[in-house]
Amino acid sequence: MSVKNTILKAYFSQRMRAIDRFRRHPVQTQERMLRQLVERGRRTEFGWRYDLKNVHGVEQFQAQVETFDYETFKPYIERMRAGGRNITAPGRVRLFARSSGTTSDRSKYIPVTRESILWNHTLGMRDVAAVFASNNPRTRVFDGKTLTLGGSCSEQEGNLVGDLSALLIREMTFWSGWFRAPRTQTAIIPDFWQKADAICRECAGERITSFAGVPSWNLALMRRVLEYTGKQNLLEVWPDLCLFAHGGVEFTPYRRSFEELIPSEKMQYMETYNASEGFFALADDPQRDDMLLMLDYGTFFEFRDGESIVPLEGVVCGRPYALLITSNNGLWRYEIGDRVEFTSVNPYRIRFAGRTKQYINVFGEELIVDNADRALAEACAHTGAVVGEYTVAPCYMSLHERGAHEWIVEFDREPDDRERFAAELDRALRASNSDYDAKRNTTLERQRLTVVERGRFLDWMRARGKNKVPRLVNDRRVADDLLENRQPVPSGAKTN
Template sequence: MEVINSFMTWILKNRIGQIENFKENPIAIQQALLEELLDLAKRTSFGKQYGFAEIESYQDFARRVPVADYEKYQPTFERILKGEQELLWPTEIEWFSKSSGTTSSRSKYIPVSQEALEECHFKAGKDMLSLYINNYPDTKLFTGKSLSIGGSLSKNPIDPSSDIQVGDISAVIMENLPLWVQFARTPSLEVALMSEWEAKIEAMAKECMQENVTSIAGVPTWTIVLIKKILELSGKSNILEVWPNLEVFFHGAVAFGPYRKLFESLIPSPKMRYMETYNASEGFFAIQDQKDSDELLLMLDYGIFYEFIPVEEWEKENPTLIPLEGVEIGKNYAVVITTNAGLWRYKIGDTVKFTSIAPYRLKISGRTKHYINAFGEEVIVENAEQAIAKAADLTDAIIKNFSAAPVYFGASQDQAAHEWIIEFEQMPDSKARFAEILDQTLREINSDYDAKRYKDLALVSPKIHFVEEGLFEKWLKSKGKLGGQNKVPRLSNTREHLDELLQLM
C-alpha cells in the first residue's frame, strides 16, 4: 500500500501546474472556455435560436442570450427526459441529477452530460486530492480507503422506460466512476446507492467499520449520523478507535462552522484535517486550496463560464450581470453559470462573496431565496452561521441543526422578532447567554439588523427554541427528503418551514 500511496501522490501532484496556470491567467482561460462552449453548441436547437455562430464577444453573448432560472428551463429539461436530444447540448444526455433543493417542495432535474462528468465532477475529485497532497505531502491517504456518503438513483420521472437515468449528483458520479476508483472507496456500490436511508445507514456502518478508512467525503449532517451508528454498533467511544488512520474529512453542501465542535468530539485528534468543497447538481465550482482556511479557490477550467449578479440586482427581472473580471472583494453576488451540460446563463440560486481576486477565492454566503428581510434587516445565511457558531463556542454547546424565520406583527404579536429552532448535540451551559451572544453577534456583523434591534424599536430579542437532536431528521423524513443531498433551510422569509417544525415538537 505504501507503493500505491507514493505512486498516486506523484501522479496527482502533476495537476498543480495547470491549477497555477488558471490562477495566473483567469480571464483568458474563462474567455477561451466561453468561445469553446458556444462553438460546440452552435448547432443545437438553443444555439440556433440565439445565433451562437454569430457571437464574437462576451458582449454579444450577454446581449443575445437571456438569463434564466430552473422554472424557465424546466419545459426543455422535460423534453430531454422524454428522449429529445441536441436541444441544449450537442452530445447525448444520459443522466439527470435530481435535486430536491430547499426552496421548493418539488424535485428539480438537472441534465448531466458526459463532458460535465469527466471535465467537471471527476476532474474536481482529482483536484481535491491534488490540492490536499500539495498541502500535506506526508499524507498516507492511499494506504486505505475513502468513505463516500452519497445519495441514490431513481427512475426517470417523465418516462420510466427511458434509458435516461436519474439520481442525486453523488449517486450519478459513483455509478460512473472508473473501476480503479471503485476499488479505492467504500462502501460497495450496491450499499452506497441504496434508497431507503435508515437501512442504508445500517448497512454502510456494518460494511465500512471493517475497512481501513483514511478519508471521508460527504455532507456533515449525514456523516455524523453514520459515525454515530458505527460507534453504536462497535461499542467504541470515538471513531479513531475504529479507523485509527483516518486523516481528513472532505465536506460540502452546508457550512462546517456549526458542526466543527461535534466532529472534534467524534474524531478527537489534533491531526485530523478538514477540507471544504463547493459543488452542486449543476457543477463543481470551488475547492479549499490553503491549509486552515475558509476561503475556496474558484476552479476556472471545468467547462463552466461564470457571471455574477450584484446583491442589489437579485430581485430584478432583467438584472445586470458582470463577468469574473468585474467582481469586487467583499460584495455579495448571485452566481450565474454557463456549462458543458447545456445550462446557459443559469441562475443556480447560490450567493458568494469574493475574498481575493488574485487568485479568485470566495466564500459561500447563502442562497438568493434563503435570507430574512421581513423588516429591512437583510440577514443572510453567512450572518446566521457566524453568529450561531460563536454562540455555541462561547457556551460550550454543540450544534446539530437550525432554522429561523420572522415573527410578523399580528393580533397576538405587537412586536416583530426572529424565531429560531436550534437542535443541539450538547446544550449550551446557559441558554440565556447563548441567545444573548447570538443576538449581539448578529448586531455586530450586520448593521441593518443592528438598526432594527436598536432599543427594540423594530425587532425585539430573538425567540429561540432549544431542542434535543432528532427534530430536523423527523421533519426531513415527513417531507420524504431523508438522506442524500437533502438539507434543512437555514433561513426563510416565510414561516412555512418553521411552522411545520414547530408542529413536530
C-alpha cells in the same frame, strides 16, 4: 512506495501545474472555457435559437443570450427528460440530478452530461486529493479508502434520476472502487438507516482514511458507526482517519461535533463547493477559510450584483454576487440560486454567502445566512454549546407585540445556560448586521429560542426527500412543519 501511490503522485504533480496555470491566467482560461462551450452548443436547438455560431467573445455572448433561472430554463429540461436530443447539450441526456431548491416545484431536475461527470465533478474530486497531497506531502491518506455516503437514484422513463452523489457513484469508472468504500450497491441503498447499518457491517473493518459528503448526513452515519462498534470515538474504529472533504452546507455549526467524534489535531477539514449544477471551488489553503474558484472545469462564470452582470474580471472583493454559470452539462447563463463573495482576486477565491432566496427580510432586517452562521458560532464559543441543526423563521407582529425571529435549534451539546446563549446570539447578530441592529431598537424583539430533540431535523429531511435544511426562511412553512407534534425539551436536558 506502492504502484498506486507512484501513479497518484505523478498525476497530482501534473494536475497542480495545471491549477497553477489557471491561477496565473484566469481571464484567458475563462475565455477558453466559453469558446469551447459555444463551439459545443452551436449544433443544438439552443445554439440555433441564440445564433451561437456567430458568437465570438464574452460581450457578444452576453448580448445575444438571455439569462435564466430554473423556472425559465425548465421547458428545455422537460424536453430533455422526455427524450429530446440536441436540446441544450449535444446528443441525449439521460442523467438528471434531483435537487430540492428554492422554486415553486418540490424538486429541481438538473441535467448531468457524461462530459460534466468526467471533466467537472470527477475532476473536482481528484483535485481535492491533488491539493491535499500537495499540502501534506507525507500523507498516508491514499493507503486507505474514502468513505463516500451517497444518496439514491432510480430509472425513470429511460433516465437515471436521483441525488448527484448517487449518480456519480453509479457512473464512475470501475477503478474508483480501489479508492472508495462502500460498494456501489451499498452506497445507493434508498433508506438511509438501512444504508447506514450496511456501511457499518461492510466498512467497520476497512482501512478508512477519509470521508466525504454533506456534514449533516455524515454526522448521523458516524454516530451510528459508534453505536455499532461500541467505541468512544472514530479514531478507535479508523485510527488513520485524517480528512473530511465536506460540502453542501456551511460547516461551522457542525465542526465542534466532528472534533468531538474525531479527537485529533491531525484531522483536517476541507471545504468543497460541489453543487448539483457543477463542481465550482475547493479550499486550497488550510490556513484560509475560503475556496479557490476552479476555472478550467468546463464552466464559464458570471456574477450578478443587482441588475449588473459581470464576468470574472469585473468582480470586486467583499461584495456578494448571485452566481450564473454556462457549463458542459447544458446550462446557459443559468442563475443557480447561490450567492458568493470574493475574498481575493489574485487568485480568485470565494466564500459561499448563502442562497439568493434564503434570507429573512420581514421587518427590513435583511438577515442572510452568513450573518446567522457567524453569530451562531460566536454564541456557541461563549457558552460551550454545540449545535447540530438549526433553522430560523419570522414571528409576525401583532397589535400588541413586536416581531421577532424564532431560532429552532437542535443541540448536540446544551449551552451552559440557554438564556446566556440567546443573549450572546442576539449580541453577535446585532454586531454582524446593521439593518438587524437598527430594527432591534424598533420593530424586532430579541430572537426566540426553541429547542427540539436530537433527530427531529434528520427525520424531517428523510420524510421530505431533502439533504439539507433551509437555514433562513422568509415565512413559517418550514418552521411550522418542523415543529408539528413537537415534544418540548426542558432546559438542562442531556442532548448528547
